[in-house]
Amino acid sequence: MKPPAPFKSGYASLIGKPNVGKSTLINELVLTKIAAMSRKPQTTRNKITGVVHIPGGQIILVDTPGIHESTSKLNQFMVRASLSTYNDMDLILFVIDANQGFCPEDQFVLKSLQEAKTPKILILNKIDLVPKPELLTLMDAMNAKKIFSELIPVSALKKDGLDVLKNVILQRLPEGPQYFPSDMVTDCPEEFLLAEIIREKIMNMTHFEIPYSAAVLIDQTEERDNGMLVITATIFVERSSQKKILIGEKGAMLKQIGRQARVEIEKRFGVRVYLSLFIKVKSGWSEQNRSIKELCDFNVSYKDR
Ligand code: GDP
Ligand code: MG
Numbered sequence: 006m007k008p009p010a011p012f013k014s015g016y017a018s019l020i021g022k023p024n025v026g027k028s029t030l031i032n033e034l035v036l037t038k039i040a041a042m043s044r045k046p047q048t049t050r051n052k053i054t055g056v057v058h059i060p061g062g063q064i065i066l067v068d069t070p071g072i073h074e075s076t077s078k079l080n081q082f083m084v085r086a087s088l089s090t091y092n093d094m095d096l097i098l099f100v101i102d103a104n105q106g107f108c109p110e111d112q113f114v115l116k117s118l119q120e121a122k123t124p125k126i127l128i129l130n131k132i133d134l135v136p137k138p139e140l141l142t143l144m145d146a147m148n149a150k151k152i153f154s155e156l157i158p159v160s161a162l163k164k165d166g167l168d169v170l171k172n173v174i175l176q177r178l179p180e181g182p183q184y185f186p187s188d189m190v191t192d193c194p195e196e197f198l199l200a201e202i203i204r205e206k207i208m209n210m211t212h213f214e215i216p217y218s219a220a221v222l223i224d225q226t227e228e229r230d231n232g233m234l235v236i237t238a239t240i241f242v243e244r245s246s247q248k249k250i251l252i253g254e255k256g257a258m259l260k261q262i263g264r265q266a267r268v269e270i271e272k273r274f275g276v277r278v279y280l281s282l283f284i285k286v287k288s289g290w291s292e293q294n295r296s297i298k299e300l301c302d303f304n305v306s307y308k309d310r
Contacts, residue, residue: 202273
C-alpha cells in the first residue's frame with residue numbers, strides 16, 4: 006500500500022490591482038464571506054486571511070489592499086502592507102481581470118513584486134466575460150513573460166475553475182502542519198468581520214468620496230439572554246457634509262445601511278441582531294497615521310504568530 010501523501014500547508018498572497026476580484030475569489034475559495042466586496046475599487050484596507058481546507062492540505066490566503074500609485078497617506082499605508090507580505094509567502098497569486106487584459110496598472114503591481122523570489126501563479130479572473138479565442142491570446146502573451154509558474158483561468162463569480170486552482174496551489178505548497186483547526190476559516194477578530202459587513206453596505210450605497218472616507222469601529226457587542234446579539238458601531242467620516250449624506254433624508258440612508266448590514270450579519274452568524282449605528286466626524290482621519298492605525302490596522306502578522 007502507498008503511504009498517505011504528506012500534509013501540505015502554506016501561505017499564499019493574493020496580489021492585484023483594485024477591482025480584479027480578489028475579495029470575491031477569497032470568499033468563494035473559503036466559502037464564507039470574509040472580505041468586503043463592492044463595485045468600487047479598493048474596498049479592502051487590510052490583510053485578511055482566509056483558510057481553505059482541502060483533503061491533504063490547508064491553504065492560508067492573504068487578501069491585500071490594492072496597490073497603486075498614490076500620494077495619500079492612507080494609500081501609502083496600504084501599499085506598504087502589501088509589499089511587506091511578499092517575502093513571507095510560500096506563493097504569490099497574481100490576479101488580473103481577463104476581460105481587461107494586462108494593463109499598465111497590472112504592470113505597475115507586477116514590477117513591485119519582481120524582486121520577490123516567491124513562485125508566482127497568474128490567475129486570470131472574470132473569464133465569464135471573455136470569448137475563448139481572446140482568452141487564449143491573452144494566456145499566450147502572459148506565458149511569454151516567463152514570470153509565472155502557472156496560468157489559471159477562473160471565474161470567481163461563476164465558481165468556475167476554482168477546484169483546479171485549489172489543486173494547483175496545493176501542489177506548490179511545502180509539507181507543513183495544519184496551522185488552523187478545520188472549523189476555522191479566518192483569524193480576523195469577529196469585530197473586524199462585523200465592521201467589514203457594515204463598511205461594505207456603506208460602500209455599496211454611497212458615491213464619490215464617501216466610500217473612501219468612511220471607517221467603521223464596533224463599540225460593543227453583547228449577547229442577551231434571549232439570544233439577541235446587540236451591536237453598537239460608529240461610522241467615522243471626515244466632514245460634516247459627509248455625515249449629512251450618510252444620515253440621509255430623515256435618516257433614510259443610515260436606516261437602509263443598518264437594515265442591510267443587520268440582515269447580512271444575521272445570515273452569517275445565525276443569530277438575531279439589534280444594530281445601532283452612530284456617525285462621528287473625525288476630520289482628515291485618512292491623512293493621519295495614528296488614525297489610520299486605529300481604524301484600519303489589526304496588525305495581523307503571519308508566520309511568527
Ligand atoms: P478586489 O478589489 O480585487 O477585491 O475586487 P472585488 O472582489 O471587490 O470585485 C470587484 C468587482 O468584480 C465586483 O463587482 C465583483 O462582483 C466583480 N467580479 C469578481 N469576480 C468576477 C468574475 O469572475 N466575473 C465577473 N463578471 N465579475 C467578477
Ligand atoms: Mg478587495
